[in-house]
Amino acid sequence: MAPSTNQPTRSSWQRAALNGLKCRCANCGRGKLYARYLEPVEHCDVCGEAYGDRYQVGLLLPFIVVTVLGHILVFALLEAARLRINPLLSLAIFIPTVLVVSLLLLPPVKGALIGILWFSQLSDEQR
Numbered sequence: 001m002a003p004s005t006n007q008p009t010r011s012s013w014q015r016a017a018l019n020g021l022k023c024r025c026a027n028c029g030r031g032k033l034y035a036r037y038l039e040p041v042e043h044c045d046v047c048g049e050a051y052g053d054r055y056q057v058g059l060l061l062p063f064i065v066v067t068v069l070g071h072i073l074v075f076a077l078l079e080a081a082r083l084r085i086n087p088l089l090s091l092a093i094f095i096p097t098v099l100v101v102s103l104l105l106l107p108p109v110k111g112a113l114i115g116i117l118w119f120s121q122l123s124d125e126q127r
């Protein structure tokens with residue numbers, strides 16, 4: 001579909017963040033946000049909003065993922081210790097789980113950050 005020339009409305013940062021959390025365009029919520037894993041599309045297929053390298057989330061992305069995952073992991077490790085699960089078994093379970101969950105969390109968290117940056121009009125071109 002050809003991109004339209006409609007100007008983005010930027011009605012609320014929550015809607016933009018939620019669209020990004022769903023890995024969808026922050027503007028319309030229908031087009032894909034990523035061309036590949038963590039690589040934003042150049043333009044939304046539906047509304048034509050430009051992404052590419054315009055919105056850089058930097059180290060905030062791993063900070064948020066590690067913070068969220070750290071809280072969950074501490075609780076899980078304390079529960080494993082309380083239930084007296086073998087520490088080696090705990091490591092065998094938690095290490096792959098942490099790797100998989102962190103890889104799964106990165107795209108939606110980055111999408112939400114892109115949505116917030118998009119709403120705030122904080123692209124790298126405007127700094």
Ligand SMILES: [Zn+2]
Binds near residue numbers: 029
């Ligand atoms: Zn769009």
